[in-house]
Amino acid sequence: MSTLTLTLNGKSAEVPAGTTLRQLVAETIGREVAVDGTAADGGRLGVAVAVDRHVVPRSAWDATVPRDGAAVDLVTAVQGG
Known part of the structure; x- marks a missing residue:
């Protein structure tokens, strides 16, 4: 299986070639993400993704x-002050 190397949140990471951002988000946060970029469990994700400094819409x-x-x-939203 072929892999590619990314810089994920400032650290080098190897992922299988063809990995989508949806799959990467799900693996990173440990939650299932639906095809439309929402949490499969109906909750809030509180996650934004940028590739090479360009924000990618959930859709x-x-x-x-x-x-x-x-x-x-x-980037994960954190509640508090």
């Missing part, structure tokens, strides 16, 4: 496969 996560060497940032 595009399932169709977006980062290129080898891409910088992917997953």
Whole structure:
């Protein structure tokens, strides 16, 4: 199986070639993510994704496969002050 190397939140990560942002988000946060980018359990995800500093809309996560060497940032909302 072929892999590609990403920079995920500032750290090097190897993922299977063809991994979509939706799959990457699900694996990273440990929750199932629906094709439309929402939480499969109906809750809130509180996650935003940028690839090479460009925000990718949730609706595009399932169709977006980062290129080898891409910088992917997953930002999680945290409540509090």
